[in-house]
Amino acid sequence: MFKISKSTLILVALGLIAPYFLYPVFVMKVLCFGLFAMAFNLLLGYVGLLSFGHAAFLGTGGYVTGYLVMETGLSPELGILCGTIAAGLLGALYGKLAVKREGIYFAMVTLALAQLAFFFYLQAPFTGGENGMQGIPRGELFGFIDLSDSLNMYYTVLVIFLFGFWLINRTIHSPFGQILKAIRENEPRAVSLGYNVNDYKWVAFIISASLAGLAGSTKTLVFQLASLSDAHWHMSGEVVLMTLLGGMGTLLGPLVGAASVVTIQNYLSGGELGNYIHIIMGLIFVVCVLAFRSGIVGEFQKFMRKNFS
Amino acid sequence: MASLFDINVFGLFGQLLIGLINGSFYALLSLGLAIIFGLLKIINFAQGALYMLGAFMAWMVLQYFGINYWAALFIVPLAVGLIGVIMERFLLRRISNEDHLYSLLLTFGIALILQGVFTHIFGSSGLSYKIPAELKGGFKLPFMYLPTYRAWIIVVSLLVCGLTWYMIEKTKLGAYLRAGTENPKLMQAFGINVPLIVTLTFGFGVGLAGLGGVLAAPIYSVSPYMGADLLIVVFAIVVIGGMGSIGGAILTGLAMGILEGLTKYFYPEASTTIIFVVMVIVLLLKPSGLFGKEA
Numbered sequence: 137m138f139k140i141s142k143s144t145l146i147l148v149a150l151g152l153i154a155p156y157f158l159y160p161v162f163v164m165k166v167l168c169f170g171l172f173a174m175a176f177n178l179l180l181g182y183v184g185l186l187s188f189g190h191a192a193f194l195g196t197g198g199y200v201t202g203y204l205v206m207e208t209g210l211s212p213e214l215g216i217l218c219g220t221i222a223a224g225l226l227g228a229l230y231g232k233l234a235v236k237r238e239g240i241y242f243a244m245v246t247l248a249l250a251q252l253a254f255f256f257y258l259q260a261p262f263t264g265g266e267n268g269m270q271g272i273p274r275g276e277l278f279g280f281i282d283l284s285d286s287l288n289m290y291y292t293v294l295v296i297f298l299f300g301f302w303l304i305n306r307t308i309h310s311p312f313g314q315i316l317k318a319i320r321e322n323e324p325r326a327v328s329l330g331y332n333v334n335d336y337k338w339v340a341f342i343i344s345a346s347l348a349g350l351a352g353s354t355k356t357l358v359f360q361l362a363s364l365s366d367a368h369w370h371m372s373g374e375v376v377l378m379t380l381l382g383g384m385g386t387l388l389g390p391l392v393g394a395a396s397v398v399t400i401q402n403y404l405s406g407g408e409l410g411n412y413i414h415i416i417m418g419l420i421f422v423v424c425v426l427a428f429r430s431g432i433v434g435e436f437q438k439f440m441r442k443n444f445s
Numbered sequence: 446m447a448s449l450f451d452i453n454v455f456g457l458f459g460q461l462l463i464g465l466i467n468g469s470f471y472a473l474l475s476l477g478l479a480i481i482f483g484l485l486k487i488i489n490f491a492q493g494a495l496y497m498l499g500a501f502m503a504w505m506v507l508q509y510f511g512i513n514y515w516a517a518l519f520i521v522p523l524a525v526g527l528i529g530v531i532m533e534r535f536l537l538r539r540i541s542n543e544d545h546l547y548s549l550l551l552t553f554g555i556a557l558i559l560q561g562v563f564t565h566i567f568g569s570s571g572l573s574y575k576i577p578a579e580l581k582g583g584f585k586l587p588f589m590y591l592p593t594y595r596a597w598i599i600v601v602s603l604l605v606c607g608l609t610w611y612m613i614e615k616t617k618l619g620a621y622l623r624a625g626t627e628n629p630k631l632m633q634a635f636g637i638n639v640p641l642i643v644t645l646t647f648g649f650g651v652g653l654a655g656l657g658g659v660l661a662a663p664i665y666s667v668s669p670y671m672g673a674d675l676l677i678v679v680f681a682i683v684v685i686g687g688m689g690s691i692g693g694a695i696l697t698g699l700a701m702g703i704l705e706g707l708t709k710y711f712y713p714e715a716s717t718t719i720i721f722v723v724m725v726i727v728l729l730l731k732p733s734g735l736f737g738k739e740a
Contacts, residue, residue, distance in 0.1 A: 186546045233725060236732040240488045240549060241684060248681035252721040373553060414561030421554025425547050426539060
């Protein structure tokens, strides 16, 4: 049950040494968005459901954690747990509604539902409206690990990320995951085999939403900020882009995509090209869809299969 | 007591009018989406950005070439339609055999590019476009004041929606279109140029968004993101109505605009979310949408 592949070991090793070579906050951002994109990819890549509303879960995780940690003085681990559960509950609600429709309608329903959450956070008194919640304390993990230390924070994020990675890996390779793939490949056939397809989609949606919430909660502690932009539809689009660019339906693709997008954003926002950020994101979308549908990891795997097997 | 009642009536009709105007734009956009969906089976995520493009084009042709509102009302939808034709012919057609989700992502990318370009050139604060002199002023009705331009928007959009409905449901061209929706292969076997019809349909659907943009320019601030937020509401409307019928798209659009106006009057806090709430209720009771066919 606990098979560790070579690529997982490399990933863990890279994760352990990364903060000594790269700016830790940057790597933490990549890990948070990587987890977010992997959660999203569980739906798109393995069930074939394109959710255009995942920002709602990222935002919910962030706001709930931020509020609890800042206003009630909850410890960071409980704050993250509550944020994750809140996103999961919202996912249960939204998922129940969204799985009633398929394909393009599914995308539109999730987008509209996420907008509902966005307007709630815009108007709710505790979120700070357009300014967001600022100055959220990182606190002390389990009461003795001081998270204001950037390396402590980093390794906490790494553990959370690896947990998410493990859970998704485990889900995909379980019998449950096989049924998800069967639904993706041929839904009528899965129905005729007696599977209650909508329930499977629903559970996958809840897992995906919870992990997106976990990413949002973690991100809030890292940046000590819960902002409205996390719940905006732009963020839903960004996670689609990360997954598409990295390679949908591959395990590591979303992480690679997230790293690429975060790198591009960091690079652009520093220089004069900052204004071009949306244009470049849009261009990447168009190029990916027209010529690069397997994404970076997908193309790499194809290349390896062609030449080395 | 009487005066209080008067104010209420004024406020109520004022909000109803705003609702009807919003509904006109919802109807124009969801009609365009429904027409495109019928033949191409895709949802055009760039519809909102093209609506924005229409508004900016109206502003630009006036500013740079001195072309007035009346000419823009014809030129701009044609130009936006032409851009749609190019989009379909050179981008969307290349992936027409792939999963439709890819087309959706492609149009989303195009929307980001358009919004990014206009934000870069004009900033995000918004420009203003003057109401043409002929449509200034208004009528004093017994229960409210009706600005001429607002009445004009409602009349034009109802007229365009009605004509489109007539064209699709009652003419030979419309019959081709509906037949293409049902069975494109059979149509092609009868010697009808289906790819051309698909391209022109996309151009027409997009042109409706462009027309919406020109109509909106004088009353809303012309800004790069004016279409994006509108489009999400239109998506909810499309889910509510279902895309099975052209008439359904128009009716749902208008009805939701009016409902939004009423909500703004009776319970303003919910006015931004009421349409999404209706969507949730429709999903619970009739998932295929009010006018949708069972999938």
